[in-house]
Amino acid sequence: MLSNALTDREGARWAPTDAEIGRFRYLAESTRKLFLDTVFRYGRGHCGPCLSEIEILISLYFAELRIDERDPKSPDRDRFILSKGHGALGLYCVFAQRGLIETKELATFEALGARLQGHVDSIHLPWVELTTGSLGQGLSVALGMAIGARRLGKDIRAYCVLGDGETQEGNVWEAAMAAAKFKADNLLAIVDWNGLQGGITMEVMPSLEPFAAKWQAFGWHVIDIPGHDIGALLAAYHEARMVRGKPTVIIARTVKGKGVSYMENQVEWHGGTVTPALYDQAMSEIEPRLAQLESYR
Amino acid sequence: MNWQKASLRDALGRSLVAIGERDDKVLVVNADLRNSVKTTYFMERFPDRTIEVGIAEQNMIGVAAGLAMMGFIPFAVTFARFASKRAADQISMSVDYCRTNVRIIGAYAGIFTGMQGVSQQMIDDTAAMRAMPNMTVIDTADAREIAAVIDYAVGHEGPLYIRVGRDDWPVVFDGAYVFRLGKGHWLRQGHDVALISSGVLLPYALEAAEVLRGEGIEAGVVNMPTVKPIDADLIADAANRIGAIVAIENHNVQAGFGSAIAEVVVARAPCPMEFIGIQNEYSQSAPNDDLAEHHRLTPPHIAAAARRAIARKRG
Structure with missing residues (x-):
């Protein structure tokens, strides 16, 4: 059975209640904790880019994507591509929260033969639609899926999360140009704009600005929102559904390393190792927030 | 022809x-x-x-x-x-x-x-x-x-x-042609040398076999459209029975079809080989006949390669 909490109730009733948003916020914060537990225990992970994408992925997997949690290949499912493939462990934690994989499987991250490869991998893990990490390619495949879905006459939507630095790839703009031509209104791109890339700030890079205007000029409907605001994300997904005749991009303004003060906006936390002292400090920040949200659980 | x-x-x-x-x-x-x-x-x-x-x-x-x-x-x-x-x-x-x-x-x-x-x-x-x-x-x-x-x-x-x-x-083939993935096929039998071709140089290979027949050399000719997976059994059989191979391709001789054949030959039945193709250089614009001659792809060059391979046969 394909289902999701909010997308199944279109029209006036789509809007999430405060309790629902609270629950998603709780889930996001507990996913953050799960992520840090995993990184601390198993030693590795892209901390910054995973922590910036958590709210985007939680809101997608709990409130937007129609999936069958018992069948990853259910034919009429929505298609989701994490084009920023280095956000893998963040996505795996969301999969665990959603019950698609067992939490204990996170212990196998990056091990020989593991389903949970270092970058998301569709050959190893059926919940992943496309192997990514060679940046700039996911949006093209999502576009192909969107065109294919429409050819089949099916109400299937294609979603693609990109990194901000990833959009320096020319392939992204080839796909952007074509998506407008094909009027792919069942395609939603979400750019995790955390303002840093790799081990460096984006100021030293060729400028992507004016970023929103670029997408507009390419014929896209653009929604620019704070990317850790669950309510804003859900409203943007709903708005994208209502757009006809053009694809939508959500520019989600996020914070790299969000939720752990010493990681936030720090280029050295693209990767990084969490020592016991740093782990304790992170928990001392996350656990009070979790306690505050406990009533929404 | x-x-x-x-x-x-x-x-x-x-x-x-x-x-x-x-x-x-x-x-x-x-x-x-x-x-x-x-x-x-x-x-x-x-x-x-x-x-x-x-x-x-x-x-x-x-x-x-x-x-x-x-x-x-x-x-x-x-x-x-x-x-x-x-x-x-x-x-x-x-x-x-x-x-x-x-x-x-x-x-x-x-x-x-x-x-x-x-x-x-x-x-x-x-x-x-x-x-x-x-x-x-x-x-x-x-x-x-x-x-x-x-x-x-x-x-x-x-x-x-x-x-x-x-x-x-x-046009080499008639309407009865059947493609089989991974299979080469003998267009002509011959016990002195095997000319194994993939792609458009096939008619040149057939013409080279005629040239060689005039000299008393019997060349077998194979068309092998599938480069990968290569027809290893046919290649090993040709190497064992005939003992000299000329690989023929419209591609750089480095890392192409001929190399794929050589990988089989050295592993299963080592024998002399020659490589007809682009000899690790870029081409240019010119009429096809001029290009074919310039890159030594034509029947006389294939026949010469066949003679070289035969000369290096053991015994």
């Missing part, structure tokens, strides 16, 4: 229409170049099943992969250079690694591409494609083989790269 000729690109265009009639899941994904690769025929017959992405080969491969994942049978058609080089990583990641059912047509493969020079020729696409672990690679010799291979491609499972030429070219 007096060959009847037929346009290779025209055969490609007509063949795509033929499979389009047969299976409505067949789509053609274009990156411009419709007039050059003759997908105009498909577009005229099936405008709704033609996906045009513009001059953007990376996106072409990604879109084709997405369509394949939705159950369609996309043929991504462009020049061999632009497919195998411009979109190489997209092919590697989204098609080959992910084992996506995308059929990539590398048109204008090799050097006989209408006097347009290096940028429209491609001498190292086989090398790039056969090094991809999941890729099947097929080269085509004439208009009939193109039709047979395109027909086969509809039902193929997994990533597929097909080399196709451009110009009017000798």
Whole structure:
């Protein structure tokens, strides 16, 4: 059975209640904790880019994507591509929260033969639609899926999360140009704009600005929102559904390393190792927030 | 020999229409170049099943992969250079690694591409494609083989790269030709040397065998369209029985079809080999006959290579 909490109730009733948003916020914060537990225990992970994408992925997997949690290949499912493939462990934690994989499987991250490869991998893990990490390619495949879905006459939507630095790839703009031509209104791109890339700030890079205007000029409907605001994300997904005749991009303004003060906006936390002292400090920040949200659980 | 000729690109265009009639899941994904690769025929017959992405080969491969994942049978058609080089990583990641059912047509493969020079020729696409672990690679010799291979491609499972030429070219096969994946076939038997050809130099190989017969040398001729998976049994049999092989291809001799044969020969039945193809240099724009002679691809050069291989046979 394909289902999701909010997308199944279109029209006036789509809007999430405060309790629902609270629950998603709780889930996001507990996913953050799960992520840090995993990184601390198993030693590795892209901390910054995973922590910036958590709210985007939680809101997608709990409130937007129609999936069958018992069948990853259910034919009429929505298609989701994490084009920023280095956000893998963040996505795996969301999969665990959603019950698609067992939490204990996170212990196998990056091990020989593991389903949970270092970058998301569709050959190893059926919940992943496309192997990514060679940046700039996911949006093209999502576009192909969107065109294919429409050819089949099916109400299937294609979603693609990109990194901000990833959009320096020319392939992204080839796909952007074509998506407008094909009027792919069942395609939603979400750019995790955390303002840093790799081990460096984006100021030293060729400028992507004016970023929103670029997408507009390419014929896209653009929604620019704070990317850790669950309510804003859900409203943007709903708005994208209502757009006809053009694809939508959500520019989600996020914070790299969000939720752990010493990681936030720090280029050295693209990767990084969490020592016991740093782990304790992170928990001392996350656990009070979790306690505050406990009533929404 | 007096060959009847037929346009290779025209055969490609007509063949795509033929499979389009047969299976409505067949789509053609274009990156411009419709007039050059003759997908105009498909577009005229099936405008709704033609996906045009513009001059953007990376996106072409990604879109084709997405369509394949939705159950369609996309043929991504462009020049061999632009497919195998411009979109190489997209092919590697989204098609080959992910084992996506995308059929990539590398048109204008090799050097006989209408006097347009290096940028429209491609001498190292086989090398790039056969090094991809999941890729099947097929080269085509004439208009009939193109039709047979395109027909086969509809039902193929997994990533597929097909080399196709451009110009009017000798028709070697008749209507009875059957393509079998991974199988070479003997067009002519001979116990002194085996001329094993993949692609459009096949008529030259047949003519070389005639030249050699005049000298009392019996050359066997094999057409081997499938470069990968290579027909290792046929090659080992030829090496064992005949003991001298000339590999013939419209491609750089480094890392191409001849190298694929050599990998089998050294592992299973070492014997002398010679390599006819582009000798690790770029080509240029010139009439096809001039290019063939310049790159030493013509029957006299194949015959000379055969003599060299025979001379190095043991005993």
